Amino acid sequence: MIELPRPPFDFSRKRIKIFGLGGAGCNIIDRIALDGSIDGDIVAINTDVQALTGSIAGVKVQIGQTITRGLGAGGDPEIGRTAAEEGIGEILGALVDATIVLLVVGLGGGTGSGAAPVIAEIAREHNAMLIVVATLPFHFEGRRRADQAMASLDALQEKADILLCFENDRMGEAVSPQASIQDAFALSDSNVAQSIRALAKMSSRHGPVHAGFDEVAAVVRSHSARVLFGFGQADGKNRPRAALEAALRNPLLDRGRRFKEAESVFVQIAGGADLALAEVEIVMDELHRHLPEGVRVFFGAAVDPQLTGSISVTLLSAVASDALPATDRVAPPTGHRHSDGAEYEDVAGGVEARDGHEDADVDFVEPELGLELEEESDEPGEEDPRIAATPARAETPAEGARPAAPRPLFGSLRRNLTPAAAPLDAKEAKAEQMQFEPVNRGRFEKSEPTIIDGQDLDVPTFLRRNARLKK
Amino acid sequence: MASNQIVVGLEIGTSKVCAIVGEIKSDGTIKILGVGEAPSRGVRKGEIVDFETAGKCVREALVDAEEKSDVMIGSVYLGVTGSHIGSFNNRGAVAIPEDREEIDEQDFEEVQASAREVSIPPQNTFLHTILQHYYVDGQDGILNPIGMFGRKLEADFHIIHGIGNRIKNSVRCVKELDIEVLDVVFTPLAAAQVVLDQNQKNLGALVVDMGGGTTEYLVYKDGAVKGSGCLGIGGDHITNDLSLGLRIPMARAEKLKLEEGSVITGQSTPGEMVLLRDETGFVGKEVERETLNTIIQLRVRETLELLKREIEPLNCLPYLGAGLLLTGGCSMLNGIDQLAEEIFGIPVRLTHIKTMAGLTSAFENPQLSAGIGLIKFAQAMQPDRPRGVFARLARKLKFFALIVMAMLIAVIFLMHRS
Numbered sequence: 001m002i003e004l005p006r007p008p009f010d011f012s013r014k015r016i017k018i019f020g021l022g023g024a025g026c027n028i029i030d031r032i033a034l035d036g037s038i039d040g041d042i043v044a045i046n047t048d049v050q051a052l053t054g055s056i057a058g059v060k061v062q063i064g065q066t067i068t069r070g071l072g073a074g075g076d077p078e079i080g081r082t083a084a085e086e087g088i089g090e091i092l093g094a095l096v097d098a099t100i101v102l103l104v105v106g107l108g109g110g111t112g113s114g115a116a117p118v119i120a121e122i123a124r125e126h127n128a129m130l131i132v133v134a135t136l137p138f139h140f141e142g143r144r145r146a147d148q149a150m151a152s153l154d155a156l157q158e159k160a161d162i163l164l165c166f167e168n169d170r171m172g173e174a175v176s177p178q179a180s181i182q183d184a185f186a187l188s189d190s191n192v193a194q195s196i197r198a199l200a201k202m203s204s205r206h207g208p209v210h211a212g213f214d215e216v217a218a219v220v221r222s223h224s225a226r227v228l229f230g231f232g233q234a235d236g237k238n239r240p241r242a243a244l245e246a247a248l249r250n251p252l253l254d255r256g257r258r259f260k261e262a263e264s265v266f267v268q269i270a271g272g273a274d275l276a277l278a279e280v281e282i283v284m285d286e287l288h289r290h291l292p293e294g295v296r297v298f299f300g301a302a303v304d305p306q307l308t309g310s311i312s313v314t315l316l317s318a319v320a321s322d323a324l325p326a327t328d329r330v331a332p333p334t335g336h337r338h339s340d341g342a343e344y345e346d347v348a349g350g351v352e353a354r355d356g357h358e359d360a361d362v363d364f365v366e367p368e369l370g371l372e373l374e375e376e377s378d379e380p381g382e383e384d385p386r387i388a389a390t391p392a393r394a395e396t397p398a399e400g401a402r403p404a405a406p407r408p409l410f411g412s413l414r415r416n417l418t419p420a421a422a423p424l425d426a427k428e429a430k431a432e433q434m435q436f437e438p439v440n441r442g443r444f445e446k447s448e449p450t451i452i453d454g455q456d457l458d459v460p461t462f463l464r465r466n467a468r469l470k471k
Numbered sequence: 472m473a474s475n476q477i478v479v480g481l482e483i484g485t486s487k488v489c490a491i492v493g494e495i496k497s498d499g500t501i502k503i504l505g506v507g508e509a510p511s512r513g514v515r516k517g518e519i520v521d522f523e524t525a526g527k528c529v530r531e532a533l534v535d536a537e538e539k540s541d542v543m544i545g546s547v548y549l550g551v552t553g554s555h556i557g558s559f560n561n562r563g564a565v566a567i568p569e570d571r572e573e574i575d576e577q578d579f580e581e582v583q584a585s586a587r588e589v590s591i592p593p594q595n596t597f598l599h600t601i602l603q604h605y606y607v608d609g610q611d612g613i614l615n616p617i618g619m620f621g622r623k624l625e626a627d628f629h630i631i632h633g634i635g636n637r638i639k640n641s642v643r644c645v646k647e648l649d650i651e652v653l654d655v656v657f658t659p660l661a662a663a664q665v666v667l668d669q670n671q672k673n674l675g676a677l678v679v680d681m682g683g684g685t686t687e688y689l690v691y692k693d694g695a696v697k698g699s700g701c702l703g704i705g706g707d708h709i710t711n712d713l714s715l716g717l718r719i720p721m722a723r724a725e726k727l728k729l730e731e732g733s734v735i736t737g738q739s740t741p742g743e744m745v746l747l748r749d750e751t752g753f754v755g756k757e758v759e760r761e762t763l764n765t766i767i768q769l770r771v772r773e774t775l776e777l778l779k780r781e782i783e784p785l786n787c788l789p790y791l792g793a794g795l796l797l798t799g800g801c802s803m804l805n806g807i808d809q810l811a812e813e814i815f816g817i818p819v820r821l822t823h824i825k826t827m828a829g830l831t832s833a834f835e836n837p838q839l840s841a842g843i844g845l846i847k848f849a850q851a852m853q854p855d856r857p858r859g860v861f862a863r864l865a866r867k868l869k870f871f872a873l874i875v876m877a878m879l880i881a882v883i884f885l886m887h888r889s
Contacts, residue, residue: 442711447515450554450703457704460712461769469716469762
């Protein structure tokens with residue numbers, strides 16, 4: 001057999017930068033930075049210097065020094081916007097050689113909602129492909145935050161190439177009512193983090209069936225769509241089924257039921273060199289049982305040396321926001337979660353959480369992050385010089401400065417990404433699996449599931465319908 | 472004319488394998504000679520998942536049946552089920568050749584073949600093609616068109632199909648025991664032969680067979696099969712729900728379901744407890760009756776609701792004069808008839824086996840409907856069976872004629888001599 005050498009892929013041409021904006025955004029990118037599974041620069045942007053210091057991102061950018069004086073934006077998007085405009089230089093500096101910008105933001109608060117559209121604008125002017133991953137606030141955070149989030153989302157929609165929008169309300173359903181608020185937010189964060197990880201990896205994986213950002217964009221294109229996302233990874237004998245099952249177990253998918261309203265679904269199956277066609281077939285066959293007829297399926301198979309021995313399944317879809325039945329929403333949780341998402345948006349306190357409605361809860365989130373910082377961050381002392389140093393990067397030649405072509409850029413980008421070779425340093429870090437309440441099928445665990453309308457009927461009815469039973 | 476014939480029906484169910492030995496008498500009645508049963512293992516949701524174990528269970532059941540009936544079993548009619556089995560209605564049509572005016576038997580086969588010319592999934596095979604009605608030149612409701620004049624023969628068929636390999640697996644499981652499989656029958660079709668009489672078939676009836684692993688249904692209307700199907704949910708699911716919901720072992724859950732289970736909620740006094748005794752009679756755990764019944768009711772209700780949804784496209788639910796006939800092991804659940812009545816809105820009856828001779832009371836068990844139905848089905852398949860009263864009368868007349876002839880000859884002979 002003649003072996004044709006694959007031309008070495010020029011890594012410098014593709015650079016992913018992940019920007020975490022505001023409290024929530026920084027939390028999520030911290031999570032990604034922690035497991036080190038992504039080879040891309042991670043940049044934290046915040047108005048709140050305290051939160052920024054706590055972040056373990058490689059690059060940190062403080063914006064709005066003069067307006068907020070190092071405090072948060074106080075839940076006012078106007079302040080967030082002004083701060084971002086003030087910090088354009090710094091942001092540009094951090095963004096300079098990126099060809100793909102992944103902006104992670106929790107909408108609803110001041111910094112996130114206000115600054116995100118500005119940064120999106122900067123990224124677009126910079127000719128980088130812009131992927132926005134946004135979370136919407138919990139409904140109990142109040143009308144105002146929801147309105148702010150929606151306004152910001154509309155602005156982002158116009159600018160982003162791909163907009164993935166997660167609803168915290170939906171993610172909140174995944175945790176048991178007894179779980180602590182820390183667990184709840186951690187779960188929500190790791191959910192979003194996982195999707196980002198999957199997106200970031202998408203560009204670096206190559207495989208027999210390509211599926212990339214263009215397909216993702218096609219899936220989430222419709223206006224104000226809410227993302228359904230699931231990721232599962234499994235090894236062992238029954239790995240294709242187990243991986244798919246884990247992916248479907250994501251609360252956003254509601255065990256596959258959410259697909260009912262979906263028009264298209266993006267699937268990426270990745271595995272090591274030992275990924276077999278039969279396994280891909282199994283996953284796809286099983287998946288099709290959960291999908292309504294006539295749904296468009298964008299399918300990709302990729303080989304990732306990091307995954308040797310296991311299979312990962314990434315599912316992505318979108319439904320119109322009104323297609324999500326309101327009745328499915330969990331009632332305002334009692335007890336533990338009454339202290340709202342304010343901390344989530346601006347974790348390390350800031351003006352908002354302090355003078356805001358809720359009180360002491362800030363304290364228990366903060367220590368946790370501080371702890372992570374001490375353990376994980378290599379040189380905490382050097383944070384400030386780095387922040388200062390970022391503008392200097394603006395001088396480096398702009399790699400991504402290709403002929404300006406706002407939309408077609410998309411296509412050209414894809415061409416560049418297609419022959420992506422394996423990541424050079426195959427890190428050992430394995431993507432964490434989310435722990436949801438296990439789907440219990442009892443004696444039918446190993447048998448072929450009976451699935452009707454996307455419901456696994458082997459799971460006890462009382463569990464699926466959340467019937468109240470006295471124990 | 473065949474005399475009494477021995478037929479064996481074999482059903483490999485999820486909870487038990489049962490082999491029923493029956494004798495079809497020359498007058499068309501069926502006598503059950505013996506029932507062999509063995510608890511089933513290696514079967515999930517009506518389909519064999521562990522070939523070897525299932526084979527052993529089948530052997531046990533057959534040996535048991537042989538012992539009880541004192542019959543050597545050489546061939547069986549095999550019942551098959553599983554959620555892979557699907558059905559639809561289709562119409563076949565043939566044009567009668569120019570040189571012939573009358574419709575004859577070969578047209579029957581052609582029209583059946585033409586009805587089968589539909590696309591079913593490639594791995595599926597046809598299980599049954601059941602005639603509903605004939606149309607001759609568009610004329611409706613013809614029962615037997617042989618000998619009629621016509622240019623075009625059409626017929627509606629109810630076609631039942633399933634995944635070929637899975638059906639073959641069941642057959643193979645039996646064949647490995649050196650026992651011939653005469654025919655495979657979709658079990659609700661067999662069960663319906665037992666629980667319905669011709670009148671009910673004409674009036675219209677829905678037969679629901681809730682077994683251990685599957686729930687099957689069959690709709691009869693105007694004497695013909697209109698719809699059939701199988702849901703992969705059954706009594707095992709109830710047991711599983713109980714086991715998970717009450718945190719008790721499967722065996723205990725099964726026992727609890729059989730002894731105390733009911734689908735009626737809201738009627739027990741608050742705090743009424745059911746005691747779970749272990750083998751030695753000691754009380755191990757208490758379960759509130761309401762909880763127990765709620766779990767069962769939710770599952771049964773869901774299953775029946777799914778079933779109703781399956782049947783709704785047939786648009787015949789309000790016209791089923793004979794109502795719903797509930798059979799199978801699950802039909803023994805307390806109150807299930809009331810629940811089904813509430814959901815379907817038609818009269819519901821729990822079935823018992825009729826039209827059987829022999830030790831019927833011992834076999835009046837809804838768990839055996841399908842097995843006994845297999846024998847009825849076999850009977851219906853027998854071509855040389857005397858058909859109805861007239862045939863029997865004709866046979867007697869022939870006998871008479873012979874005697875008269877012999878007497879005549881004798882008389883003539885005698886007269887000749889004298």
